[in-house]
Amino acid sequence: MGSAITYPLSENGVRVRLWGTWLDDELVEAARKGNHPKLGTPLPRGVSLFFAPQLAEALDGADFILVAVTSEGFLQVYERAAGLLEHALPVFGLTKGFVEREGRVLSVSEGALELFRERFDDEEFLWVSVGGPVKAVELSRRIPTATVFGYDDVRLRQLFDSFPTSYYRVFSVRDIRGVELCSALKNVYAIGMGICDGLYEAEGTAYYHNFKAFLFNQAIGEMARLVEEFGGVRDTAFDLAGVGDLFVTSASGRNGIFGRRIGSGGSPEKEYRSMFEAGEVAEGYHTLDLFRKFMGQRTEVGDEGFPLLNAVHRVVFGESSPREELFGLAARCGEGR
Amino acid sequence: MGSAITYPLSENGVRVRLWGTWLDDELVEAARKGNHPKLGTPLPRGVSLFFAPQLAEALDGADFILVAVTSEGFLQVYERAAGLLEHALPVFGLTKGFVEREGRVLSVSEGALELFRERFDDEEFLWVSVGGPVKAVELSRRIPTATVFGYDDVRLRQLFDSFPTSYYRVFSVRDIRGVELCSALKNVYAIGMGICDGLYEAEGTAYYHNFKAFLFNQAIGEMARLVEEFGGVRDTAFDLAGVGDLFVTSASGRNGIFGRRIGSGGSPEKEYRSMFEAGEVAEGYHTLDLFRKFMGQRTEVGDEGFPLLNAVHRVVFGESSPREELFGLAARCGEGR
Numbered sequence: 001m002g003s004a005i006t007y008p009l010s011e012n013g014v015r016v017r018l019w020g021t022w023l024d025d026e027l028v029e030a031a032r033k034g035n036h037p038k039l040g041t042p043l044p045r046g047v048s049l050f051f052a053p054q055l056a057e058a059l060d061g062a063d064f065i066l067v068a069v070t071s072e073g074f075l076q077v078y079e080r081a082a083g084l085l086e087h088a089l090p091v092f093g094l095t096k097g098f099v100e101r102e103g104r105v106l107s108v109s110e111g112a113l114e115l116f117r118e119r120f121d122d123e124e125f126l127w128v129s130v131g132g133p134v135k136a137v138e139l140s141r142r143i144p145t146a147t148v149f150g151y152d153d154v155r156l157r158q159l160f161d162s163f164p165t166s167y168y169r170v171f172s173v174r175d176i177r178g179v180e181l182c183s184a185l186k187n188v189y190a191i192g193m194g195i196c197d198g199l200y201e202a203e204g205t206a207y208y209h210n211f212k213a214f215l216f217n218q219a220i221g222e223m224a225r226l227v228e229e230f231g232g233v234r235d236t237a238f239d240l241a242g243v244g245d246l247f248v249t250s251a252s253g254r255n256g257i258f259g260r261r262i263g264s265g266g267s268p269e270k271e272y273r274s275m276f277e278a279g280e281v282a283e284g285y286h287t288l289d290l291f292r293k294f295m296g297q298r299t300e301v302g303d304e305g306f307p308l309l310n311a312v313h314r315v316v317f318g319e320s321s322p323r324e325e326l327f328g329l330a331a332r333c334g335e336g337r
Numbered sequence: 338m339g340s341a342i343t344y345p346l347s348e349n350g351v352r353v354r355l356w357g358t359w360l361d362d363e364l365v366e367a368a369r370k371g372n373h374p375k376l377g378t379p380l381p382r383g384v385s386l387f388f389a390p391q392l393a394e395a396l397d398g399a400d401f402i403l404v405a406v407t408s409e410g411f412l413q414v415y416e417r418a419a420g421l422l423e424h425a426l427p428v429f430g431l432t433k434g435f436v437e438r439e440g441r442v443l444s445v446s447e448g449a450l451e452l453f454r455e456r457f458d459d460e461e462f463l464w465v466s467v468g469g470p471v472k473a474v475e476l477s478r479r480i481p482t483a484t485v486f487g488y489d490d491v492r493l494r495q496l497f498d499s500f501p502t503s504y505y506r507v508f509s510v511r512d513i514r515g516v517e518l519c520s521a522l523k524n525v526y527a528i529g530m531g532i533c534d535g536l537y538e539a540e541g542t543a544y545y546h547n548f549k550a551f552l553f554n555q556a557i558g559e560m561a562r563l564v565e566e567f568g569g570v571r572d573t574a575f576d577l578a579g580v581g582d583l584f585v586t587s588a589s590g591r592n593g594i595f596g597r598r599i600g601s602g603g604s605p606e607k608e609y610r611s612m613f614e615a616g617e618v619a620e621g622y623h624t625l626d627l628f629r630k631f632m633g634q635r636t637e638v639g640d641e642g643f644p645l646l647n648a649v650h651r652v653v654f655g656e657s658s659p660r661e662e663l664f665g666l667a668a669r670c671g672e673g674r
Contacts, residue, residue: 133550141543144667146551161673166664169551169671206478209585213470214483214506217581224575238561238575244554247584248546327503330481334506336498 001094002068003036003043004136008168010044012161018043019050019058021069021077039140056084064090064159066130071097071184071286075111082119090126090156092149096183097283098290105294107180126153129176131183132240133248142167148240150179171240178227178236182245185226185291185309187284189219190249192312194256195322198263203323212250214330218308219246225305230298258282263326268316288313307332338431339405340373340380341473345505347381349498355380356387356395358406358414376477393421401427401496403467408434408521408623412448419456427463427493429486433520434620435627442631444517463490466513468520469577470585479504485577487516508577515564515573519582522563522628522646524621526556527586529649531593532659535600540660549587551667555645556583562642567635595619600663605653625650644669 006016020028028049030037043049050058059065059081069077074095082088091112099111106114109127116125129150139145142165149160149172157172164170173179193215200208223246224237236242250256254275261271272285292313295301303310311329314320343353357365365386367374380386387395396402396418406414411432419425428449436448443451446464453462466487476482479502486497486509494509501507510516530552537545560583561574573579587593591612598608609622629650632638640647648666651657 133547133554135544135546138543138545138547143541143543143545143548144551144664145547146554146667146671164671164673166668169667170673171671204480206475206480207472207589208475208480209472209589210470210475210482211480212588213581213585214481216584217470217483217577220580221576238580239558240554243557243575243580244550247553248550251550252544252546327481330483330506331503334483334501334508336501336507 001134001136001139002066003031003039004134004139005066005068005094005163006047007044007140007142008163008165010046011165012163014162016044016047017050017058017062018047019055020052021073022052023073025051036140039137041140055080059084062089064092066092066094068094070281071095071099071108071283074108075099075101075115078112079115079119082115088116088120088123088126090128090159092128092130093180094130096131096180096187097287098184098294100290105290105297107177107184107294109176109180124153126156127151127176128156128159129180129183131179131245132171133244135248135252139168145169146171146240146244148173148179148244150174150176150236150241152176173233173236173239173241175233175236177230178232178234179241181227181230181232182223182237182241184287185223186219186242186246186249187255187282188288188291188309188312189215189223189246190253190255191259191262191282191284191288191316192219192308192326193250194259194261195263195312195315196259196326197256198260198265199323199326200263201260202264211326211330214333215308215326216246216250218329218333222306222308226309229301229305254280254282255284258285262315263322285316288316338471338473339403340368340376341471341476342403342405342431342500343384344381344477344479345500345502347383348502349500351499352383352385353381354385354387354395354399356392357389358410359389360410362388373477376474378477392417396421399426401429403429403431405431407618408432408436408445408620411445412436412438412452415449416452416456419452425453425457425460425463427465427496429465429467430517431467433468433517433524434624435521435631437627441634442627444514444521444631446513446517461490463493464488464513465493465496466517466520468516468582469508470581472585472589476505482506483508483577483581485510485516485581487511487513487573487578489513510570510573510576510578512564512570512573514567515569515571516578518564518567518569519560519574519578521624522560523556523579523583523586524592524619525625525628525646525649526552526560526583527590527592528596528599528619528621528625528653529556529645529663530587531596531598532600532649532652533596533663534593535597535602536660536663537600538597539601548663548667551670552645552663553583553587555666555670559643559645563646566638566642591617591619592621595622599652600659622653625653
């Protein structure tokens with residue numbers, strides 16, 4: 001995603017420096033020579049590429065930073081970058097999921113804020129959480145794409161002008177919390193919808209469109225309640241960060257495939273591992289685990305309003321039967337008997 | 338749909354009488370002898386079948402009525418039934434779309450109310466609009482299914498107990514307007530998403546998942562605004578009647594196919610006709626036409642907030658280019674350039 005977003009930025013005249021972590025050496029090397037290995041096309045002219053040891057060069061004189069590393073690597077990369085800066089810069093966070101620090105689970109922006117305070121004292125923490133239905137390859141091919149920027153400080157708005165093109169459309173909402181929660185949780189709910197697909201494949205006598213729509217709708221309702229419980233704006237879940245992103249994630253992607261394999265009889269742990277070994281990380285697996293811990297830390301948030309989240313958790317980590325959990329969930333949701 | 342809903346009702350001990358219009362003779366005949374021709378299974382035991390001339394018998398002693406005829410036939414059937422009743426009965430309306438009466442376009446419940454007032458003077462108009470993601474075949478196969486009942490008079494709630502089973506889950510909302518608008522309009526928006534699929538098939542070099550999610554999200558936002566403009570509850574669009582139903586309708590169905598044919602180069606009128614002749618009616622085609630007239634009657638509702646609806650209208654009735662309309666729409670929605 002970090003590479004894909006260089007297309008609209010470059011077209012807007014932004015001089016982009018693309019830095020790869022210590023895990024990205026091959027990717028950077030390949031992209032220097034020709035096609036970007038994951039996007040299948042060359043990066044835009046004018047994008048400079050930097051290897052892991054060149055972080056200081058990449059940051060030198062920057063106006064703002066985009067961070068698109070995985071949630072596992074986020075804190076380490078953020079800390080390293082912050083340590084190289086004289087003064088704070090606005091950050092656009094494309095990382096999705098949760099991070100662990102000192103035995104606690106934090107959202108990405110919370111993790112960033114903790115490190116920020118340790119490094120910059122009383123400077124302003126200028127943060128944007130980037131969400132919405134954006135598959136990187138399609139963005140790089142200039143397929144019409146909508147993204148949503150969750151922010152708080154209105155001074156950030158002027159930076160937003162660097163992003164929109166005719167195909168990359170930017171929407172914004174003053175709700176960091178809602179955008180980052182939806183961006184992370186949609187991967188979990190996509191696993192649940194994938195499980196439904198897997199059940200259909202294993203046993204279906206008629207399509208499960210009704211069932212999948214039921215779960216999609218349930219997921220959106222649960223995301224809206226979760227956003228609200230955690231202090232975000234409920235409507236964020238009803239827009240690009242929730243409805244839009246869950247739509248694209250459930251239509252295609254690793255989390256849906258992971259769920260499908262479970263639904264058709266696979267063991268969650270084995271399927272996760274076999275996908276991982278093939279280079280396909282179903283991020284929702286870790287997000288589900290971390291988010292349950294995140295919820296556990298906020299004792300004021302009960303778990304009654306989130307039966308689908310709980311059912312997926314029991315299937316993935318509790319060895320519960322996918323069939324019993326999803327059919328059971330359907331039978332409990334709604335009014336009457 | 339009228340036939341499919343006899344499954345949960347029968348399982349709840351309701352003695353269902355299923356009446357077919359003058360267009361349904363063959364269907365009723367076939368269902369009497371064996372499998373229901375459209376569902377592919379026999380109807381539940383205990384469901385009595387009635388031919389068109391037997392409407393009075395079918396209604397005799399009924400506690401409530403479900404109407405599931407097409408919107409074109411709705412007023413005629415409703416009027417005939419009302420004429421046979423001594424006193425008013427509660428009605429569950431499964432008909433989706435708009436109706437025409439004396440040169441005006443009305444929502445289904447508005448049309449029913451006009452006829453009701455002419456027939457029953459000052460009796461109570463007890464109406465439920467039934468919506469949500471329900472494909473009839475899947476319901477008849479007992480696939481988990483969620484429906485939403487839009488109602489106003491709380492006395493109707495006791496009747497809702499006749500519907501839920503372990504697989505047919507009922508949700509309710511005090512918003513007839515929102516449920517009936519979403520149920521009708523989702524067919525129009527499904528055409529729009531189908532057009533996107535057709536464009537991809539005709540010219541795509543990468544998948545259009547981002548684009549389709551963009552349109553899905555746009556459709557939900559427009560439905561929410563439309564519901565609000567017409568006096569319904571905005572949140573209805575963010576739940577089963579909107580999000581859930583558009584999900585299932587865009588995943589499968591005649592309106593999506595109709596859109597796809599247009600998007601890949603077909604003429605809207607010809608494609609509509611060729612589908613019609615094959616017995617596949619893309620209901621969204623008429624709904625789109627009627628809804629524009631419906632909007633035109635309410636001059637207080639502007640059309641600025643509904644660019645996707647307008648774009649689909651221009652493609653289907655204005656011979657506008659599907660590509661220019663949808664890519665153009667994307668380029669206009671959002672912030673910045």
